[in-house]
Amino acid sequence: MTRMKGADIIMECLRKEGVEIIFGYPGGANLPMYDALHKYPDIRHVLVRHEQAAAHAADAYARVSGKAGVCWSTSGPGATNLVTGIANAWMDSVPLVCITGQVVSWLLGRDGFQEADITGITIPITKHNTIVLDVEDIAPAIAEAFHIATTGRPGPVLVDIPRDVQQATCEFDYPEKVELAGYQPTVVGHPQQVKKAAQLIAESERPLILAGHGVVIARAAEALREVAEKAQIPVITTLLGIGGFPGSHELYQGMPGMHGMYWNNIAIQEADLVIAAGMRFDDRVTGALKDFAPNARIVHIDVDPAEIGKNVKTMVPIVGDVKNVLQQLATQIAPGRHDAWRQRLADLRRDHPSIAIPETDRLLPQYVIKKIYELSGPKAYYATGVGQHQMWAAQFFWGDNPYSFVTSGGLGTMGFEVPAAIGVQFARPLDTVWAICGDGGFQMTMEELALCTEYELPVKFAIINNNYLGMVRQWQDKFYAGNKQSVRMFQPDFVKLAEAMGITGMRVSDKAQVASSIEAALRHPGAVLLDFQVEDVEDCYPMMPPGVSLSDTIDQPRIEQPDYAR
Amino acid sequence: MSGRVHTIVALVENRPGVLNKIASKWRQRAFNIESLAVGPSEVPGLSRMTFTVDGAAHDIEQVTKQLYKVIEVVKITDVTDQGTVxxxxxxxxxxxxxxxxxxxxxxxxxxxxxxxxxxxxxxxxxxxxxxxxxxxxxxxxxxxxxxxxxxTGRVAMVRGGAPTVTAPSADGAGRHHRSAGEGKPKLGSLI
Structure with a gap:
């Protein structure tokens, strides 16, 4: 074995893990890593414009590719800039390996230039983190990082490496296998529990499947479909579960929760069995917990035992990888029909067309989003930001391309959309990738547009531009007596901004131009930014006000709405 | 938080930063640690911690589940309802x-x-x-x-022959490769 520098060992480890792309930014404390890069031409480095974007892009890349995302930065501000992105990956259980440079080890704890205690800072937002103080520990630390990030319930892992450790040398020996006494995730469901769940399904008259991000992460769409079809159980997907079940399937019901479809929220309250697959009963899904699904027995499938009973009392918990458990379940359940129940759901849907778009000549944001879906074909990918546009994007996504909807769910990170779409495009270079952006969030990360020119990424950006922080404005209108504060914002000329970044920009303010502009964007070989000047004040419905039960979801009070600012 | 004092025993890898990670989990759920005793266990490389915390059984169970997610926590048990010394x-x-x-x-x-x-x-x-x-x-x-x-704070052990907490495997810290930091001078001890 030959002796290698720590920085080369880092690269060797990444190669061993099959890493093809690193999103990063250089600085004093990770320069040895950059010095090693040129020796590894098979590993692509993408220079972001802000480290937050490195984490988001790696996060989105991971969600779509199914592999761990890798990002790195220098110490201090480089590392702290990653924090939002790490927190985002943590909340959404995304496998992310973050490697941060650190000040030389003899300066640790002495406030060295660009020192930040990043392992201390990221304890609550990483699945695991560690600082490597000996070059011989680099390989095991990185092997552990990938193992921990990608197995069990995935999550971000941070490895902090002082510059002198990157420069020290030792023999490279990559662990073939990582086994940690304190980390042995249960991946196969207990057969007895699976049998019990099958029994509950057989007894049930009004069953529902609530599928969450776990189904997407575990790539369990096929298994989910098998279970749903065999027992004829309607499927609701949470915001992050979107793409875990075909949108065009007759059993698909769309999204529940705060801005989910009214019919789903009522259905959950009427169901006698809820099979929660890879979801964690987030407050945006359940509403007031004490009133959640009052008639239902609950089967909860999750790989993380800490999720069992965290929010909701469960009759049959099944700890395990959701794909394995659903496959197990498929063999145990008897074919079933629930015609009366499905008729009830169809009636609810007919009587409460929650996501119908009003007939109007005005340019409504929902209309724009729906048109994008209609025109982009069955193989397109979507990344969204956070707010109204995100909820509409979720409501109107009824596509079949699995794992194609990328959004910031748990943390709700505005500005996710731009770097996320870039990360998705790197994972799916030949497919159409849309960034569905809010005008507020877009301005948080718009510096990354430059990457589309530098790396020739044909990302299509759609800014749903209502000149407002729309969701905050909606809450101020609804819950703060219409006291609209700090939500109207000056907008740069997004078209000129796009041009300054070297990409094509178009402004669309007329409904009649929507389809043609989307088609033009899709035809254009490079990146395009479409600035949709939509209706300023359009509320997102259905809406379940915070703190109430699903039963109190407001469906579409459009008629009673005051005519603000028109 | 209403409840009673619980005794939680954990076996953890003896590495820098572990106590910080564990304390972070208690803090997030706003638990106040009444006492904490740490020292070597019978297994080389593993330390044993005894916590006493005041809280409702359900809340404590939630935190112990979260604690078990700390990679360096090898085993954790609430021994409150067991016969202990x-x-x-x-x-x-x-x-x-x-x-x-x-x-x-x-x-x-x-x-x-x-x-x-x-x-x-x-x-x-x-x-x-x-x-x-x-x-x-x-x-x-x-x-x-x-x-x-x-x-010192409470230390506890289950009565009789059964162990209070056991490591899943007996080979030290249980890492089947040379573990990061093992056998190296530490920047700090566990605490």
Missing amino acids: ARELALIKVAATKESRSAIIEIVDVFRAKVVDVGPDSLVIETTGTEDKIDAIVAMLTPFGLKELVR
Whole structure:
């Protein structure tokens, strides 16, 4: 074995893990890593414009590719800039390996230039983190990082490496296998529990499947479909579960929760069995917990035992990888029909067309989003930001391309959309990738547009531009007596901004131009930014006000709405 | 948070930063750790922690599940409802004059405590027992002039032959490759 520098060992480890792309930014404390890069031409480095974007892009890349995302930065501000992105990956259980440079080890704890205690800072937002103080520990630390990030319930892992450790040398020996006494995730469901769940399904008259991000992460769409079809159980997907079940399937019901479809929220309250697959009963899904699904027995499938009973009392918990458990379940359940129940759901849907778009000549944001879906074909990918546009994007996504909807769910990170779409495009270079952006969030990360020119990424950006922080404005209108504060914002000329970044920009303010502009964007070989000047004040419905039960979801009070600012 | 005092025993890898990670989980759920005792366990490379925390059983169960997610936590158990032997050690420095010294020693004898240091105007007393016993001796000694008090916090062990907590495998820290940081001078100890 030959002796290698720590920085080369880092690269060797990444190669061993099959890493093809690193999103990063250089600085004093990770320069040895950059010095090693040129020796590894098979590993692509993408220079972001802000480290937050490195984490988001790696996060989105991971969600779509199914592999761990890798990002790195220098110490201090480089590392702290990653924090939002790490927190985002943590909340959404995304496998992310973050490697941060650190000040030389003899300066640790002495406030060295660009020192930040990043392992201390990221304890609550990483699945695991560690600082490597000996070059011989680099390989095991990185092997552990990938193992921990990608197995069990995935999550971000941070490895902090002082510059002198990157420069020290030792023999490279990559662990073939990582086994940690304190980390042995249960991946196969207990057969007895699976049998019990099958029994509950057989007894049930009004069953529902609530599928969450776990189904997407575990790539369990096929298994989910098998279970749903065999027992004829309607499927609701949470915001992050979107793409875990075909949108065009007759059993698909769309999204529940705060801005989910009214019919789903009522259905959950009427169901006698809820099979929660890879979801964690987030407050945006359940509403007031004490009133959640009052008639239902609950089967909860999750790989993380800490999720069992965290929010909701469960009759049959099944700890395990959701794909394995659903496959197990498929063999145990008897074919079933629930015609009366499905008729009830169809009636609810007919009587409460929650996501119908009003007939109007005005340019409504929902209309724009729906048109994008209609025109982009069955193989397109979507990344969204956070707010109204995100909820509409979720409501109107009824596509079949699995794992194609990328959004910031748990943390709700505005500005996710731009770097996320870039990360998705790197994972799916030949497919159409849309960034569905809010005008507020877009301005948080718009510096990354430059990457589309530098790396020739044909990302299509759609800014749903209502000149407002729309969701905050909606809450101020609804819950703060219409006291609209700090939500109207000056907008740069997004078209000129796009041009300054070297990409094509178009402004669309007329409904009649929507389809043609989307088609033009899709035809254009490079990146395009479409600035949709939509209706300023359009509320997102259905809406379940915070703190109430699903039963109190407001469906579409459009008629009673005051005519603000028109 | 209403509940009672729970005794939680954990086996953890003896590595820098572990206590910080564990404390972070308790803090996030706003638990106040009443006492904490840490030291080596019977397994090389693993330390044993004993926590006492006040809270409802459901909340405690939630946090222990979260704690188990800390990679360096090898095993964690709530032993509150098991038959355990639980002890705490205290050192008590009390003012002692020529006149009061024998009265103090009388109390020490009653409690089966020990005088471990004698100074011209003070005594250091060592005592072991349950929290109640230590509270009682401290209360008895306080009128003489309590100069200093240190208590270790509870340590506990399940009665009988069964182990309180067991590591899933017996080979030290249980890492099947050379573990990061193993055998190296640490920047700091566990704490």
